[in-house]
Amino acid sequence: MTEKSMSDVDGTACHSVDTGRSAVICQFRFRIENAMNVDAIRECCLAFPRATEKLQWGDNLCFKIGGKIFVMLGLDDPRLCFKCTPEMFAELIEREDIRPAPYVGRYKWVMLDRLDALPGDELKELIRQSYEMVAAKSPRLKSGKSKSRKKKTSGRRKKSRHGS
Numbered sequence: 829m830t831e832k833s834m835s836d837v838d839g840t841a842c843h844s845v846d847t848g849r850s851a852v853i854c855q856f857r858f859r860i861e862n863a864m865n866v867d868a869i870r871e872c873c874l875a876f877p878r879a880t881e882k883l884q885w886g887d888n889l890c891f892k893i894g895g896k897i898f899v900m901l902g903l904d905d906p907r908l909c910f911k912c913t914p915e916m917f918a919e920l921i922e923r924e925d926i927r928p929a930p931y932v933g934r935y936k937w938v939m940l941d942r943l944d945a946l947p948g949d950e951l952k953e954l955i956r957q958s959y960e961m962v963a964a965k966s967p968r969l970k971s972g973k974s975k976s977r978k979k980k981t982s983g984r985r986k987k988s989r990h991g992s
Contacts, residue, residue, distance in 0.1 A: 863944030864951055866906060872952055873899050876959045894966030898958045900929075908940040908951075910958040 864872070873879055873891035879898075884890045887904040890897045900909040909929040912920060917936040920926045925945035929937035940946065946954070 862948045864948045893963045896962045896966050898962040906943050911937050911961055
């Protein structure tokens with residue numbers, strides 16, 4: 829097997845691998861240059877109102893709104909999960925390096941096996957949509973109430989000591 833680098837007609841960098849079948853693998857510069865990294869994704873997620881982050885399940889940095897996750901970012905093995913519309917889910921899982929997310933794929937969450945699976949602008953828009961879908965269903969945001977719960981009473985009033 830021999831390897832060599834070359835430049836395509838439009839200036840994109842290509843990496844050729846000759847396996848006896850003349851297979852050529854290209855990585856396009858626009859995909860790599862416009863891809864978001866961990867820091868850019870974190871900055872994007874925390875820019876939303878009331879967004880928080882929490883490290884959960886080992887290396888997963890979870891971004892939440894109202895206690896509900898809208899993005900999960902794997903740190904040790906960079907990968908990204910987010911919620912999307914049913915139409916976008918069907919479209920995205922047809923693309924390379926994107927698949928239904930483990931455990932939550934049935935709820936239309938996708939996993940990007942590589943952070944450069946989507947151009948940065950498209951990924952930012954999909955993260956925004958995920959945030960909006962999750963925020964719309966967050967009961968804490970709808971009612972404006974905090975997590976604390978009221979103590980239930982039996983409906984009876986206690987008699988005061990003063991007889992009033």
